[in-house]
Amino acid sequence: MTSAAGLFKRCGCHDPMTGRRLGSQCPQLGVRGHGSWYFRLELPPGKNGRRRQLRRGGFASRKAAGAARDFLSNPTTLDGTSGSAVTVAQWLRLWLESRENLAPSTMRSYAMHARRHLIPNLGRERVTELTPARVQAMFTSLIRTHAATGRPLSVATLQRIQATLRVALNAAVRRGLLASNPARFVELPSGAKPHPVVWTPTRIALWQASGIRPAVAVWTAAQTAEFLAWLHRSEHPLYVLFHLVALLGLRRGEAAGLQWADVDLRARTVTVARQVRQIGKHLELAAPKSASSNRVIALDHTTAALLQGLRIEWLATHPGTSEPVGFLFPDRSGAPLRPDFLTVIFRHLNSASGLPPVRLHDLRHGAASLSLAAGNDLRTVQALLGHSSITLTADTYATVLPDLAHHAAEATAHLLQDATGTQSGRRRPGRRSRTGRSTRIRHHR
Structure with a gap:
């Protein structure tokens, strides 16, 4: 689907016979939401006189592609407006439409921040007139307004809103609308991440008497063993999954995304090659959180035996097959389990077990602490958790269990x-x- 104005639509579908990409020849391009819009812009000839073209794509609408083309051909205008009069709302909408190769969750986060916070508070401001003081005033207003309603914005949320604005205005700097980025100089409340603490008898007594609990808490080795033993006695179908999370430190999306192809029982390893990502009610398979998160984890004999038992159960329910396929922990339709379902079911199991409360993600903290208590060094724990830097491992997950602290003393x-x-x-x-x-x-x- 092409346009004489240099605008055209294409998609990533392939011809089933040849395997070639159909591009602008796909018969489904007329279907709403299929494919994305591109523009082609003629540039002045190069020094050798050769023709030059600029092509950009990934726009959700023809109008957005046209606006981007017009703006790049004449950076002083946007949607027919002089560059000096371009508003923050206009710029944010164009910037969002032109994002390419972003994870859906990141795009969703950018759009939400723009819609809920940035456009309502800064939308009428001219981009060229934005100053650090004006941006700082917006964040001060956000903090006070939400605090007055009884729903204060967390420091992490404020930092993410600032990050969205900073990225958007960096693009405006590259287009010549701004000399520098005023969002760089915003001062936000300090928000040090709470470090995990251990559920000691004193903390448990305080929680039982008053309901007060730490922001992030992990079980001791004995408490983790008690939970897994209780789960095993209950013959819960997800016992093996929670065992893997507690010992290997898997994220919930990584545990949900495990497939039988990732398990090598002879070598006693599990490869973390994907995660299940949830966007609203939609599930998608994605690469792990970072390059370091794509990792191979060695299994102890007990964990390998549990997976072998799971394999035997699968083969018993699928006669005529020699090797299990699909997800290790599927739902009834064979699809991966929803990450939020795992969070909810763990919360119920935690309460039923009678143990002090922890979050599902706190089992990941606990796995790091258990590994350290077993005598492993930080490099080993870093590889286990799939962190990109050992500093992150030391600062966030190096919770020292009481027995280990006494031994060190x-x-x-x-x-x-x-x-x-x-x-x-x-x-x-x-x-x-x-x-x-x-x-x-x-x-x-």
Whole structure:
């Protein structure tokens, strides 16, 4: 589907016979929502006199593609408006329409921030007249307005709104509408991430008496073992899934996305190659959160035996097959489980078990702590969790369990005692005893 104005529509469908991409020849392009709009712009000839063209695509509508084409051909105008008069609302809409290669969740987040916060508060402002003070005033107003309604915006939400505005205005800087980005200088309340703490007897007593609980808490090794044992006795169908999350530190989307092709029982490994991503009611299979999240995890003998049992169950219900296929934990239709369903079912199981409350994601924190308590170093835990940097592992997940903390304290004390040659409780070297004899320092060779 083409246009004489240099606008055309195309899609990524392929010819089933040749495998070639149909592009602008796809017969489904007339269907609403199928494909996206592109524009073609003639540029001045190069130094060698050759013809040059600029082509951009990914626009949701013909109008958006035309507006982008017109703006690039004459950066001082947008939708027929002088560049100096382009409003933030106009710019945000064009910017959103022209986003390419973004994850659907990211695009959804950008659009929500623009619709709910940025356009209502900054939409009438001219882009060329935006200042750090004006942007700061908008965030101050957001904070006060939402606090007054009893629904304050979290620091994380404010930071994400700022990030959306910063990315959008960076594009405006590249187009010459701004000399610098005023969103860079916004000051927001500090929002240090709460570090995980362990459910000690004191914290449990406080929670039982007052309902007060830590923002992020993890179970001890004994509590985790108690939960898994209770789940096993209950013969819950998702026992193996929660076992994998608790020991391997899988994210809920990674656990839901595991397929039998990812399991190698001979080598005792599981490959994390995808995640189930949920956007509203829609599910999609996507790459893991980062390149480091695509990882191969070694399995202990117990976990491998659980997966072997799951494999035997699958083969018993699918006679005539030699190897299981599909998802490890499918729903009744064979599709992957919804991540939000896993969160809800875990919350119910946590409550029924009688153990102090944790979030499903806190099992991931607990897996890191258990690995550290077992004597593994941070590099090993980083690889287990699929973090891109060891700093993130140390800052966020290196929760020290009480037994490990006491062991470290005793080890430090023994190191000092060995260096001084004394034992705990003995008199200091050189001091006189009641008999008048001097306590000698014992030298170690």
